């Protein structure tokens with residue numbers, strides 16, 4: 001029970017990595033605010049947690065809207081009295097096209113969700129943690145922040161931007177006991193990657209990557225890494241980019 005009695009806000013918790021992490025936090029004794037634009041999926045995550053005897057509440061949240069992000073964070077403080085952990089995990093891949101084929105307007109949603117969404121989470125999460133005495137923030141980046149991925153130029157660019165936000169926030173707020181870290185998932189078996197697999201229908205758009213370890217990463221691998229970074233087991237860890245990628249970047 002490494003996060004017993006902690007309060008966590010998790011964005012993108014209606015699916016994939018976010019959902020698994022929300023369940024894992026609840027299993028380990030945390031109260032969880034499930035924040036996602038997908039109300040149906042969010043309700044299902046809360047139901048799974050409740051069925052297992054855990055504590056969670058859903059707040060419909062579009063991370064591109066700073067007011068909604070702030071509301072999700074305020075819900076944690078109002079309902080559970082604290083904010084110990086914030087997992088800024090919501091993300092989208094956007095278009096699958098080689099760079100010169102991207103429509104100009106297609107870059108905006110990727111920047112809005114992946115970069116601005118994390119910025120708003122950091123801003124309002126830090127504001128709350130300054131008032132409640134510190135905490136741990138984890139941002140979902142990607143191995144795509146460290147290497148090119150066919151067809152995903154803006155995705156890779158925004159995920160590299162997430163690491164810039166992580167490092168800066170880590171040094172700015174270390175003295176306030178707020179730790180900020182990134183996780184870099186490798187290819188992980190979620191609805192996002194299954195959609196992506198189906199879209200990659202030409203040779204030039206095939207995934208140019210494979211892990212050193214056998215098989216594909218699972219959401220639980222990310223959930224456990226985020227559990228570590230949100231717990232006191234990582235009390236001296238801040239400003240890092242932790243690949244959870246089966247050795248892909250090694």
Ligand code: NAI
Nearest residue numbers: 012014015016017037062063090091142185187188190192
């Ligand atoms: P997923 O598609 O299963 O889940 C993403 C969740 O984010 C969904 O519940 C979706 O509703 C939510 N979301 C999307 N836009 C939103 C918005 N504007 N506001 C609030 N919520 C929003 O995807 P997965 O794989 O679980 O992805 C989670 C994170 O992991 C993302 O940031 C993704 O970029 C990152 N990642 C995933 C990898 C993979 O192979 N699955 C690899 C590297 C990074």
